[in-house]
Amino acid sequence: MGDADTSTPIEVATTPDESSEPSKKLKLNGDGESERNTGESKGNEEEKAEPVINNNSPEVPLSIVYNKKILQISISLDSTVLELKQRVQKHTGVDPTLQKVLLKGIAKDDAVLKTLGVNENTKKILVIGSSIQDVLSVKEVPSENAATEQKKQEAAAAGNWCSLTQHKKVIDKGLPDDVMPGILAEHDPLPPFPLHGMYSSKGSKVRLTFKLENDELWIGTKERTEKVPISTIRNVVSQPITGYEHYHVIAIQLGPTEASRFFVYWVPAQYVEAIKDALTGA
Numbered sequence: 001m002g003d004a005d006t007s008t009p010i011e012v013a014t015t016p017d018e019s020s021e022p023s024k025k026l027k028l029n030g031d032g033e034s035e036r037n038t039g040e041s042k043g044n045e046e047e048k049a050e051p052v053i054n055n056n057s058p059e060v061p062l063s064i065v066y067n068k069k070i071l072q073i074s075i076s077l078d079s080t081v082l083e084l085k086q087r088v089q090k091h092t093g094v095d096p097t098l099q100k101v102l103l104k105g106i107a108k109d110d111a112v113l114k115t116l117g118v119n120e121n122t123k124k125i126l127v128i129g130s131s132i133q134d135v136l137s138v139k140e141v142p143s144e145n146a147a148t149e150q151k152k153q154e155a156a157a158a159g160n161w162c163s164l165t166q167h168k169k170v171i172d173k174g175l176p177d178d179v180m181p182g183i184l185a186e187h188d189p190l191p192p193f194p195l196h197g198m199y200s201s202k203g204s205k206v207r208l209t210f211k212l213e214n215d216e217l218w219i220g221t222k223e224r225t226e227k228v229p230i231s232t233i234r235n236v237v238s239q240p241i242t243g244y245e246h247y248h249v250i251a252i253q254l255g256p257t258e259a260s261r262f263f264v265y266w267v268p269a270q271y272v273e274a275i276k277d278a279l280t281g282a
Helices: 020-048 081-092 132-139 144-159 165-171 269-280
Strands: 059-066 069-076 099-102 124-129 195-200 205-211 216-221 225-229 235-241 244-253 261-268
Touching: 059 081, 069 081, 081 099, 081 124, 099 225, 165 261, 235 261, 235 269, 244 269, 261 269
Parallel strands: 059 124
Antiparallel strands: 059 069, 099 124, 195 205, 195 261, 205 216, 216 225, 235 244, 244 261
């Protein structure tokens, strides 16, 4: 008989498959990294999101008077003056930094419209401004000959006011029924009451109130009274009315260009110099 196999069987120690653990760890790490990346991307998206302007009130239509043009603009009363300027820019191309909104004086950009008295019954808001081309042209210094020629052209144009259609149609309406007496060759100081009985370029009644203590000129019409800071008035020129030399047409320049002139007709001649002195110091 053969010898029996009495050798002790060799036990092989088994250990957990460690090779699978790293993969689990890597997977877990990968999932965690993915979660962190997702969180970071969401955070970046939130940072890049455009700010939302929360205007509670609905938009209301407003008539914006800009350089004698009427712009129809709808905007919330919770909007700021800057946001109104941005709406005006869409119509005119004029940068908000070159605009001035006249509401109780020159309104600040961060002021809210409804706090300035604007409401759904507001008929008109006056905005003055100029394009960058106008600003650059003002900065150009003309030569002496060019300046002389320009003065000649201005004088010629001034001499033709009464023959121009835009002025003639107002003058041809005749003297207003409540016109103040005009006196030729007199230079009187401004009276303590508003100058009245005059026409605007639209042929409607207008009055001028000089609030010198507030540095303001109040331009009053049937519709409303516009309070213009005197410091924003660039120039005042006048022209006697042909055949009625004891009355003048005056042009009050509210902005940097002549396009911003506000014309007043049948101004008593004796107050013209006082008006110029009060508004421009000339």
